[in-house]
Amino acid sequence: MRITSLFLLCAAGVACAHNPAPTPAASPSTSAPSSSATAGATASATSGRDSAGKPGIGALSLPNANPFPSTYVPFPSHTTLIRNATIMTAAGPTMQNASILLRDGKIVAVGTSVTAPADAVVIDGTGKYVTPGIIDVHSHLGVYAAPGGGGLNDGNEATNPNTSYVWAEHSVWPQDPQFPRILAGGVTTVQILPGSANLFGGRSAILKVVPSRTVQGMKFPGAKYGVKMACGENPKRVYASRGPSTRMGNVAGYRTAYIQAAEYRRKWDEWNANHKGPPPARDLGQETLAEVLRGDILPQMHCYRADEMAQMLDVAKEFGFKIRAFHHAVEAYKIADLLRENGTGAAMWADWGGFKEEAMDGIRANIALVDAAGAKAMIHSDDPSGSQRLNQEVAKAMYAGRAAGINVTEDEAVKWMTINPAWALELDDKIGSLEPGKDADVVLWSGDPFSVYTKAEKVWIDGAMLFNRDDPAQNWRTDFDLGYVKGETR
Amino acid sequence: MKKQLLFAACVTFVTVAAAHAQTVAITGGTVYPVSGPAIQNGTVLMRDGKIVAVGADVAVPAGAQRIDATGKIVTPGFIDASTTLGLVEIGGEPSTRDANAKGTDAIAASFRSWDGLNSESVNWAPARNEGVTSAVVLPGGGLVSGGAAMVDLADGTAAQMIRRAPVAMIAQIDNPRSAQAGARGELIGKLRNLIEDVKFYQAHRADYDRSATRSLTAPRVDLEAMIPVVEGKLPLAIQAERVDDIQAALRLAKEFNLKIIIMGGAEAWLAANDLAAAHVPVVAGAMNNIPTSFETLNQRQENLGILSKAGVTTAIVGNNGDGDEELFNVRNIKYEAGNAVAYGMTHDAALRAVTLAPAEMFGVADHVGSLQPGRDANVVIWSGDPFEFSTHAEHVYIHGRDVIAPSRQDMLTQRYKTLPPKYSQP
Numbered sequence: 001m002r003i004t005s006l007f008l009l010c011a012a013g014v015a016c017a018h019n020p021a022p023t024p025a026a027s028p029s030t031s032a033p034s035s036s037a038t039a040g041a042t043a044s045a046t047s048g049r050d051s052a053g054k055p056g057i058g059a060l061s062l063p064n065a066n067p068f069p070s071t072y073v074p075f076p077s078h079t080t081l082i083r084n085a086t087i088m089t090a091a092g093p094t095m096q097n098a099s100i101l102l103r104d105g106k107i108v109a110v111g112t113s114v115t116a117p118a119d120a121v122v123i124d125g126t127g128k129y130v131t132p133g134i135i136d137v138h139s140h141l142g143v144y145a146a147p148g149g150g151g152l153n154d155g156n157e158a159t160n161p162n163t164s165y166v167w168a169e170h171s172v173w174p175q176d177p178q179f180p181r182i183l184a185g186g187v188t189t190v191q192i193l194p195g196s197a198n199l200f201g202g203r204s205a206i207l208k209v210v211p212s213r214t215v216q217g218m219k220f221p222g223a224k225y226g227v228k229m230a231c232g233e234n235p236k237r238v239y240a241s242r243g244p245s246t247r248m249g250n251v252a253g254y255r256t257a258y259i260q261a262a263e264y265r266r267k268w269d270e271w272n273a274n275h276k277g278p279p280p281a282r283d284l285g286q287e288t289l290a291e292v293l294r295g296d297i298l299p300q301m302h303c304y305r306a307d308e309m310a311q312m313l314d315v316a317k318e319f320g321f322k323i324r325a326f327h328h329a330v331e332a333y334k335i336a337d338l339l340r341e342n343g344t345g346a347a348m349w350a351d352w353g354g355f356k357e358e359a360m361d362g363i364r365a366n367i368a369l370v371d372a373a374g375a376k377a378m379i380h381s382d383d384p385s386g387s388q389r390l391n392q393e394v395a396k397a398m399y400a401g402r403a404a405g406i407n408v409t410e411d412e413a414v415k416w417m418t419i420n421p422a423w424a425l426e427l428d429d430k431i432g433s434l435e436p437g438k439d440a441d442v443v444l445w446s447g448d449p450f451s452v453y454t455k456a457e458k459v460w461i462d463g464a465m466l467f468n469r470d471d472p473a474q475n476w477r478t479d480f481d482l483g484y485v486k487g488e489t490r
Numbered sequence: 491m492k493k494q495l496l497f498a499a500c501v502t503f504v505t506v507a508a509a510h511a512q513t514v515a516i517t518g519g520t521v522y523p524v525s526g527p528a529i530q531n532g533t534v535l536m537r538d539g540k541i542v543a544v545g546a547d548v549a550v551p552a553g554a555q556r557i558d559a560t561g562k563i564v565t566p567g568f569i570d571a572s573t574t575l576g577l578v579e580i581g582g583e584p585s586t587r588d589a590n591a592k593g594t595d596a597i598a599a600s601f602r603s604w605d606g607l608n609s610e611s612v613n614w615a616p617a618r619n620e621g622v623t624s625a626v627v628l629p630g631g632g633l634v635s636g637g638a639a640m641v642d643l644a645d646g647t648a649a650q651m652i653r654r655a656p657v658a659m660i661a662q663i664d665n666p667r668s669a670q671a672g673a674r675g676e677l678i679g680k681l682r683n684l685i686e687d688v689k690f691y692q693a694h695r696a697d698y699d700r701s702a703t704r705s706l707t708a709p710r711v712d713l714e715a716m717i718p719v720v721e722g723k724l725p726l727a728i729q730a731e732r733v734d735d736i737q738a739a740l741r742l743a744k745e746f747n748l749k750i751i752i753m754g755g756a757e758a759w760l761a762a763n764d765l766a767a768a769h770v771p772v773v774a775g776a777m778n779n780i781p782t783s784f785e786t787l788n789q790r791q792e793n794l795g796i797l798s799k800a801g802v803t804t805a806i807v808g809n810n811g812d813g814d815e816e817l818f819n820v821r822n823i824k825y826e827a828g829n830a831v832a833y834g835m836t837h838d839a840a841l842r843a844v845t846l847a848p849a850e851m852f853g854v855a856d857h858v859g860s861l862q863p864g865r866d867a868n869v870v871i872w873s874g875d876p877f878e879f880s881t882h883a884e885h886v887y888i889h890g891r892d893v894i895a896p897s898r899q900d901m902l903t904q905r906y907k908t909l910p911p912k913y914s915q916p
Contacts, residue, residue, distance in 0.1 A: 147781045177781055233582070337909045353899075354613060354818040356582025362818065363899045369906065384780055392825065395879035403882065404903050452828030452878055485781055486760075486788050 068169060070219035072208055075464035079103045081116040082444060085125025090132050090418040091433040094411055100130055102440040105462035110434050123458070129449055131414055132434050133188025133441030133461065135421035136387050137300070137347050138327050138380035141179055142172030142192055142207075142215070146384070146480075156195035157202065161239050162257050164227060165284035166202035168192050172215040177485065178384040180476040183209045183467050185388030186449075186456040188441040189220060189422075189431055193228045193327075196302040197238045199253045201228035203288055204300060206425055208461055211476045224298055224426050226324070227288055229254070231303035231312060232358045251311060258319040261289030298324040298426060300347075304358035306334035313342050325424040327380060329370075330362035336373030345376030345424050349386070350393040351400070367394075367416055368401020368408050378420035390417045395450035410450065513537045514890060515550040516871060519559030524566055524846045525860035534564055536867035539889035544861045557885060559871050565841065566861050567623025567868035567888065568876075570820050571773045571805040571848035572753060575617065576607045576627050576641065576651075578817060590631035593712075596670040597684060599719075600711035601636025603629035604655045607648040613817045615897035618643040620821035621876065621883040622808075623868040624653065624858050626848065628660050628727070633669035633680060635660040637715065638727065640854050642868065644888045645895075657852040658751060659719045662729035663739060664785055678738055683707050685746050688716040725749045725851065727773070731756035731785040740768050751851055756786035759793045762800035771803035771851045776830035794843065795834025805848040806830055806840065828877030840877065 083099040089110060099114040100107065116122050143155035154171035157163040172192055182190070187209055194201035204226035207218040235253075236245050244250045264286035271279050291297040299316070303309050303326045316323050325345035326332060330353050332339060332346035339346055348370070353362020363369075371377035379394050381387035398413035422432025431439050440463035447454040459467035467475055477485075514536045521532030523544055533548035534541060550556065579586035588606035591598035604627060617625070628638035637656030644651055662668065663677055671677040687706040691713040697703045698710070706713060718724035728739045731754045740761070743750040752758060755772040758765060765772060776794050781787040790796075797804050808823025827840040835843070849859025857866050867890035874881035886893050896904075905911045 147783050147787065149783075181780060333903075333906050334909075334911070351819060351822070354580060357580060359582075360580065361902055363903050365903045369903075373909065385777060388779075389777070389829075392829075392879070396825070399879050399882075404907065450879055452825055453832045455832060480781075484787050 068167075068216060068219075070221045071214065071216045072210070072212070072219055072221055074105045074462035075210065075466065077102070077105055077440075077460075077463035077465075079117055079120045080123065080440075080460070080463065080465070081114065081120045082123045082125045082130055082442075083114075083116070085128050085130045085444070086448075087130045087434060088411065088414045088449070089434040090411075090415050091435050092411075099125075100434060100442065102442065102460060102463045105440055105464070107434055107436055107438050107440050107442070109436055123444065125444060127447065128457065129445040129447065129454075130434070131186070131391075131443050131445065131449055132418040132432055133443055133459065134186045134390050134417045135189045135425070135427075135432060136182065136187050136381050136390060137191045137325065137378065137421045137424045138382045139182075139190040139192050139384075139387055140195065140382070141182065141190060141384060141387070142174065142176045142205075143168055143194065145173045145176035146178050147484075156197040158195075158197035158238055161198050161235055161244060161253055162200045162285060163194075163198050163202050164200040164257070164286075164288040166194060167205070167225075168194050168202060168228075169205035169215045169219065172205055172207070172218075174212050174215055174218060175479040177478045177480045178387075179209055180211075180467075180478060180481075182384065182387045183459055183476065184456060184469070186391065186443040186445070186459055187387055188443075188459065188461050189425070189427070190387075191226060191300070191425060193226070193300060196228065196230035196234045199230060199235050199244070199250055200257060200285070200289070201230060203227055203297070206427070210461055210466060211478070220427070222430075224296060225288075225291070226298045226300040226425070227292055229299055229301040229312075229323075231301065231308045232305060233356055234302070247308065251315065254312075254315055255318070257285075257289060258293070258315075258321075261286050261293060262319065265290035265293050292321050293319060295321065298424075300325055300327055300424070302327050304328050304330050306331035308358075310335055310338055313338060313344065316342075324426075325376070325378070328359075328382065330359050330366065332375075332377075333363065333366045333369035334361075336370045336375050339370065339375035340373055345378060345420065346370050347378045347380035347421065347424060348397075349382070350379065350396040364396060364400030365404040365406065367397040368404065368406045371408070371412065371416070372401070372406050376420050376423055377416055378424060379416045380421070391445075391449040391454070391456075392452065393417075395452075398450060413450070513542075513551055513554040514557060514867075514887075515548075515554045516557045516559050516564055516869065516885075517550065519562045519564040519871065521564045521861060522566075522841060523861040524842055525862050532564070534861055534869055536869065536887065536890045539867050539891070540863075541861055541865045541867050541869070542863055544863065557871065562884065563872040563874060563876055564861070565621075565870050565872065565876055566845040566859055566865075567870050567886065568621050568823055568844045569805075569848040569859060570617070570622055570625040570808055570823050570844075571851065572807045573625050573627060573816065573820050574630065575613050575625055575817055575820055576609070576611050577603055577629065579608060579611055579613070581817070589629050591629060591636050593632045593634070593636075594709055595707070596632035596668070596680075597634045597708045597712050598629070598632050598636045599634045599659060599708065599713075599715040601629055602655070603627065603636050604639035604641070604648070604652050607639070607641065607651065609646065609648040609651055612898040613820070614643050614645075615895065616818065616899055617820040618886060618888070619883065619894050619897055619900075620824065621870040621872070621886055622820055622823060623870070623886065623888050624849075624854075625820065626657060626852055628658070630660070631668060633661060633671070633677065634684065634712070634716075635662070638852075640852055640858075642858075642866070642888055643893070644891075645893060653857060654852075654854055656718075656724060657854065658725040658727040659716065660727050660729070660753075662753075663735050664729045664731050664754065674735070674738075678742070680707075681742065682745075684716065685720055685742075685748075688713050688720045692717060692720075719748065720746060722747050722749050725751050725853070727751040727753050729753045731783075733757040733760040733788070735785070736761045737764065740764055740770060743768065743770065755793070755797075756789040758802070759790060759796040760788060762797050762802060765797065766801040769803075771805065771847070772797055773805045773807055773848070773851070775807050776826045776833065776835075791829065791833040794830045794840075798835050798839045798843070803847050803851065804839075804843050805851060806843040808844075824877050825879070831877060837877075 206223035329346040401408040419432035422428040535543040577589040591601035629636040639655035846859035849855040
């Protein structure tokens, strides 16, 4: 609760800090810093493969495509059977009195006639519910780490309207005490985004919510990068004195950047094809946007207003890429048909709005209306408190949909926090539903996840139980928690 | 809330308004008076904007309008004990922000925040439609922010909405910078100097008026506004999060005989016994468990449960742990209470913490916060457990008038249920 009614810009996305991002001084140059160093032609094309053994991700045009590879390996796990539970699979109808078997980090079987292998740890799920691990596609954990303050204010490189050259993972503090707290809320995968001060905020990081000394140890193996883009009020406010200072300035900024990126891509594609002469000069920002144009990086775009989303869909068409999802999207319900037609999703709050002019028209039925129109609808948090309770946010959105006369089932609503956000990250083949072969990211709830009294009791990531409410001593406490926070972290 | 119901309510709004003077009997529901035990199959009788009878054996007069609440829950209207609703319309739009006074050297005791109350805010309706019938509307900023008002969320003029003002003087010891102090100790010193100067001013008014006193820390109007505080008549509601700040507030209260309320209270659970012994109440959220700052390292969701069990009077505020969306989501106080129950508060204590407890803290329990004869008829009929996502307020009475009507959000929802929308009145 805040008595000093500071206008925080956390939701506004400029900075989860008590001060808005400073307006940078006018600068004659608007081009991103670029390195004139050429890529070493002798660098191994396979260097930096991630632990999934896939070719480099994020910059396929480059000899060193994956310079900060994931070192994540699943934690040790037991074969586990949860039985007699109500299982919401996000892939079909809810199963009553059903069982789910996890082995070697994967889901092996889900159904009403699954038997326990001899070596299985058996957990009685009577009266309890099981869902896939929750996926939060809009988080600033690690880049705006608790307890905050200037020393941890690492989410917005608000020095240039286009900072497509920064990567969120280089700001993530793995010891952010907020990580274990969202795990306790059932979140198993997060997309960490830079803030929205800029037209292009930089690359996102897709992380498993696991304890690690390094961010590389949290990175989701094989996940595509996202790039954060932002519409509307934030960039034009932050850069008012040097531009862009208007929405039309914003759009000119996106288009200018993609014109440059298309040219950059052409040069590199040509060189990659024939290796004639020295390679073109590398430019970190252009690399990111060229990869967007190739479809290897997914645009995740902060955008509130319906009319602006429609403008951005046209910008994307102009340059031949797809916006994967609009984030916040408080007016998505006004153009749900356009979202469906364009194959662009919307990641929304249940009920936030009203904190600035572009958020005035937020409604609680937003997610339900977008879903009913056939577009990909999902919940997101943009908030470390909300991220711990996405099941509650979905409950609000589901019941608001019903109150508005939309027949939203629980089976559909559970997708808003699982398989649909997995789709937004292009990870729906690995996570987001309880089906054989998928990663064993699983939550056992004390009851109906859409009740206010329900808590996540146990959370598994890749089959390893990383949170157990009944055994606080075993639960993850970050380095920061030690000494600063008394015992209880939940 | 059911839209069909809602729009029916809108159509009949004039009729309902006209029925204001008539007697309404809510029958058959489970009634939670809060001031006493629950009544199965109880009746709440309202007349002329007041509650006239509550019980299991209330005779319903002939001609009374009967509302069947069988299978439903009847409670007092909820009270949000900390909001800027009505003082701020859109946080990001400075022209609509009237919660923070300039003051003099971070002191704005004479600031009557309610003089800027926006009776036409679009944010009243969403809160009202979901069972919030009163709110403590308060200023912010500085060291002493100014006076807070208890408002009813009635549809009327600002004067009709303001139930009592001031109900508290707002101050903070959480942030030295905001108080124009360099350090916590200096902030406390500043507050102490102010209190001492108020006492001095009281004793030397005539000299002061002749300009024959030493200079004082605040202008005359602010000293005047502080008199009821130093006399212990008006609560000083102090924003304090860190346990040491809370202890400092307790020491100040003891030293000067002040009546205080702790606002925020992130680490209040660490001082639960001292707060109980000093009879100092706490206003806090139920969903904060992140060490968001060095003042709030030990926030826990069990905070309210621990305080309540220790005998501390607590009020739950509904802003989902400090979000900018607070104005939109005063309505979420019901879920905040549900979360408090999930983390150790009893259901009865949580209900009290959103009704009678805040009414008592802010000195308006003779008007609102419980279902008793003589109280304002601020009553909610819920479809089920008021704290659950699956339930909604079916009827919300303020001064005996059913106030549910389409909010701006409802109108937008109706307009865009089918695409393309029709740009005509819903």
